[in-house]
């Protein structure tokens with residue numbers, strides 16, 4: 001892997017009919033990096049995320065993971081290669097406990113006592129030690145999101161793709177979520193897709209901005225917040241201004 005690049009796209013694109021939802025995207029994620037993807041509604045963030053996770057097949061370009069083209073793999077095959085995904089659609093086993101859900105995730109990579117010890121450690125990191133035997137369907141919204149992030153923590157993938165991990169959370173829950181994401185980054189390179197600017201500002205890491213399917217800016221939050229093209233992309237759609 002040159003320059004510690006773990007995941008890369010070259011000229012990546014997908015069209016739906018005549019609409020270029022993602023167009024000619026060159027993207028580089030390095031080992032240990034936490035990258036945020038933002039953009040106004042319809043910018044192509046989720047579509048790009050789905051291309052990376054195998055939920056969509058590119059119509060152009062390629063995705064290179066650990067130096068090799070991914071090809072047209074199914075999501076489960078991509079997961080087996082070490083790319084963990086948290087989508088907006090809940091993926092918990094509702095009738096199982098928090099512990100059991102985390103154990104299933106840990107067992108993707110670890111077994112026996114090691115897996116159990118990783119689950120214990122994960123319960124602490126997501127602050128749900130007291131809910132270890134609670135059935136997931138009884139959890140509050142924020143806690144469910146944390147169990148899903150805990151599944152990523154427990155399986156320790158090489159790359160973690162997180163789509164709107166703080167959706168529907170209170171401010172305090174979002175702060176806890178940022179802590180968990182930083183814990184994930186200790187073991188995995190992470191991509192976070194998010195439309196909430198305050199959340200991105202609080203994460204305080206490098207940001208890539210999408211608009212109309214293309215990358216229009218890349219840099220620190222401060223850099224992208226003062227970028228005229230980024231401000232135009234947001235303000236032009238009468239959405240929240242970049243703070």
Ligand SMILES: Nc1ncnc2c1ncn2[C@@H]1O[C@H](COP(=O)(O)OP(=O)(O)OP(=O)(O)O)[C@@H](O)[C@H]1O
Nearest residue numbers: 016019021039040041042043044045046047048195
């Ligand atoms: N399966 C699909 N078929 C047709 N058009 C699609 C499909 N998925 C996405 N699109 C279109 O592609 C464009 C990009 O959508 P996408 O959901 O990726 O944007 P986004 O940046 O994630 O926006 P949001 O923040 O609103 O979720 C939009 O115009 C959307 O309507």
